[in-house]
């Protein structure tokens with residue numbers, strides 16, 4: 001068989017499921033043997049993949065997360081667009097088979113899929129149903145409703161709110177959920193040249209001012225920037241709400257000590273036009289160039305295998321990442337899975353909420369580094385070392401420097 005490798009950035013339950021997907025592919029045919037290799041986090045997988053490409057040691061397939069989209073799509077000659085690879089192998093790539101949210105995110109400006117959509121997610125709100133029943137309150141749809149019930153939850157001994165990613169959930173998706181422009185040049189999708197980020201938006205200032213006030217009042221817990229730093233209190237049943245990835249659903253079913261449900265990421269009712277959809281999180285798979293023909297054919301076979309409704313459904317149900325093709329979503333629905341597990345449908349429903357001009361996410365260069373700046377400054381806000389205004393201004397200034405630098409490297 002022809003051997004191909006797949007570098008990824010997943011751990012825990014989601015890492016196990018990657019191995020199961022590879023086993024299914026290997027069992028389904030005999031021409032190709034796929035080996036998945038964990039490279040650590042998403043950030044580490046991207047960095048390893050780019051470094052390996054420079055030294056000619058790249059894997060056949062590299063998983064790249066949303067924040068790395070601009071980096072990989074603008075890396076000259078690093079990848080073969082998924083669509084070209086699949087069509088070149090004799091399959092027919094069907095853009096329309098994919099749900100709308102994934103159609104543009106990893107695509108070139110002309111709509112061609114550069115990345116192969118794989119694990120797509122939405123930031124949703126997980127709900128400790130026992131806590132809500134005890135206190136006699138409903139899960140909030142808006143942050144105003146959250147503010148109204150937070151004192152009651154605290155009074156009953158619960159930490160009202162935790163989250164796992166202030167960058168993705170309270171920054172990038174804040175702009176989507178409230179339909180506010182995040183960056184110039186069409187949120188960066190049109191060009192990398194002279195693109196500037198909008199971190200000093202008064203609404204974002206308000207969101208972080210509220211989070212800090214909630215933290216001071218004991219309504220919100222912040223335990224660090226690591227994605228796993230903040231979910232334990234929810235798993236243990238001590239927090240009422242946790243904003244997490246829909247892709248954490250599979251793992252949470254194993255770790256949650258208390259029954260839970262899920263609902264949409266809240267928004268501010270006071271912000272006009274709010275309530276739009278969030279954009280897809282998670283990651284896509286990129287076929288790296290410089291590989292022999294036979295290996296590329298195996299990569300194409302694997303990508304094609306991934307689009308089958310059965311594999312999609314398996315992956316969706318095992319992890320909580322959304323079904324990325326309409327056929328897989330319909331298949332899952334028709335089998336009654338969401339009747340049994342309504343929380344598993346929340347992610348895709350949130351992606352399918354009415355969209356707005358600015359709810360489509362962003363494409364910004366050096367974005368993993370920009371997130372590091374955000375994490376540093378957000379940490380300083382909660383440690384009381386800076387004000388929200390100062391922190392956001394610092395992020396904006398440093399991010400714009402990085403964006404200008406990226407425009408130069410991308411030519």
Ligand SMILES: O=P(O)(O)OC[C@H](O)CO
Pocket residue numbers: 065066067119120121122168245246247280281282283
């Ligand atoms: O936890 P995931 O895989 O849904 O990813 C969340 C973000 O999109 C990562 O940037």
